[in-house]
Amino acid sequence: GQLQILMIPQMAVDYPGTTAYDFNEVLHKSILFYEAQRSGALPQNNRIPWRGDSGLKDGCDQSKDLSGGYYDAGDNVKFGFPMAFTATTLAWGMIEFKDAYLASGELNRALDMLKWATDYFVKAHTAPNEFYAQVGDPAADHAKWERPEDAINTVRRSYKIDQNNAGTEVAAETAAALAAASIVFRSSNPNYADLLVTHARQLFNFANTYRKNYHLSVPGVATYYKSWNGYNDELLWGAVWLYKATNEQTFMDYVVGNYDSFGAGNLAPEFSWDNKYAGVQVLMAQLTGNNKYQDDMNQFVQNAMTGIPKTSDGLTWKIQWGPNRYAGIQPNYAFIATVAGKVDPQSRAQYVTYAKNQIYYMLGTNTRGQKYVIGMGTNSPQRPHHRASSCPAWTSTPVTKCDFSAMNLQGPNPHVLYGALVGGPDISGAYTDDRSDYISNEVATDYNAGFQSAVAGKISETG
Structure with missing residues (x-):
């Protein structure tokens, strides 16, 4: 309980963080988290013994196969918008810091991790202007506490966008994810990379031609993942990734022509599933070398370092969930700073130090010695708000019922x-x-995306 945690003695901590962490282990375990979030028929090399096949009937309500993809957080819904942002951010980290994945021996597992998402997006893109943006009714899902496997044969509701009910944010973000992933797969699987680019082009065209906030077309999602800042950032984000993937000038012209009028020249409050402007700034600075974009990028990182509130022991702390579904941990600032340090050599040391300190905080270099990554030894969280891991193993015979009593379990x-x-x-x-x-104990695929990519940057930095 709370009393016990408050009684932990204050640890002597070296700032700005000189504790030796095994970042290869951190990267390895973050990939394991994604494997624990898999939906669909699990592969033979599944490493999560307490997970099994689930969601096999997804899409059956529309006579489609929408099995696969990732469960979003501690729940069992497949929310397409944050899933796509997760894939884009993971792919970006794999592009920038491929050497880290190679050095840690995790590249093949990371490729599998990314492909689990992109295979699903390809399935969900059932026509040029048709995309299944979500599977599972969030209100119904959140009213239950059960393993994903308990509903293996349940036909869940599928939610699609099309030209009559468009969804610009999710279509453009998925285009970004597929374009970014195509770069990752280009050398090892060129035919697959081509397939991803084809889908990315169509999805971007769909997003750009039929402009509408996706939460107006996907019933019920506004309570969970409403697009608060509109779709202009996703349109720029999708276009800049398509330029990076194809080198076609029309995509660069789109970004340059719309950059200011679409709001990318302003200071972005965060880089998140909802707000991609900082990512656009970094990529444009990297791709063009133009001072305008570099200035915007630097303004974002400087604000993260000095303008965003901090805990007394140094964690960048944006907002307590609230409308944007945040807790204290903000790994995406660390990731953006890590990439920005590559783009701007003059600021590199400063940005890398800031990112390192944020990562170290999450791993336990803070006044309480509290780790915020599960399974990293003493003082790691043990009670995440996560259905599957809180339930008895589904493989036991007879299968033990899982319900809210598992959520209320002591220990x-x-x-x-x-x-x-x-x-x-x-x-x-x-x-x-x-x-x-x-608020403090839910986990989510988008939390880990920025974190994992920042950790890869840390491995890359130290060699």
């Missing part, structure tokens, strides 16, 4: 959700490892 989750980053502390730095406190 650690029966299964260790290795590598997952939890929501994190409040603004004072206080944290309670409590499954029912979903």
Whole structure:
């Protein structure tokens, strides 16, 4: 309980973080977290013994095969918008820091991790102007506490966008994900890379031609992943990734022509599933060398370092969930700073140090010695708000029922959700490892995307 955590003695901590962490292990375990989030028929090399096949009937309500993809967080919904952002961010980290994945021996697993998402997006893109943006009714899902496997043969609701009910944000973000992934697969699987580019082009064209906020076309998603800042950022993001993937000038012209009028010249408050402007700034600075974009990029990182509130021991702390679904942990700032350091050599040392300190904080270099990544030893979270890992193993015979009694279970989750980053502390730095406190203890695929990519950057930096 809370009292126990508050009584942990203050640890002597070296700032700005000189503790030796095994970042190869951190990268390895983050990939394991994605494997624990898989939906669909699991591969023979599945490494998560307490997970099994699930969601095999997804898409059956529309006579489509929409099995596969990732469950979003501690729930069992496949939300396409944050899933696509997750894939884009993971792919970006693999492009920038491929050497880290090679050095850690994790490249093949990372390719599998990314392909699990992109295979699903290709399936979900059922016609040039038709895309299945979500599977599972979020309200119905959140009213239950069950393993994904418990609903293996349940036909869940599928939500599509098309030209009559468009969804610009999710179509453009998926275009970005597929374009970014095509770069990752270009050398090892060129035919697959071509396929991804074909789908990315069509999805971008769909997004750009039929402009509409996706939450107006996907019932119920606004409660969870409403697009608060509109779709202009995703249109720029999709176009800049298509330029990076194809080198076709029309995509660059689109970004240059719309950059200011679409709002990319302004200071972005964050880089997140909802807001891609900072990513556009970094990529444009990298691709063009133009001072305008570099200035915008630097303004974003400088604001992250000095303008965003911090806990007393140094964690960049944006917002307590609120409308944008955030907790204290902000790994995406660290990732953007890491890439920005490559783009601007003059600021490199400063940016890399900032990113390192954020990562170290998440791994336990803070005044409480509290780790926010599961399965990393003493003081790691043990009670994440996560259905599958909180339930008895589905493989037991007879299968033990899983319901809200599992959420209310005293003690650690029966299964260790290795590598997952939890929501994190409040603004004072206080944290309670409590499954029912979903603000501090939910995990999510988008949390880990920026974190994993920043960790890859750390490995790349140190060689």
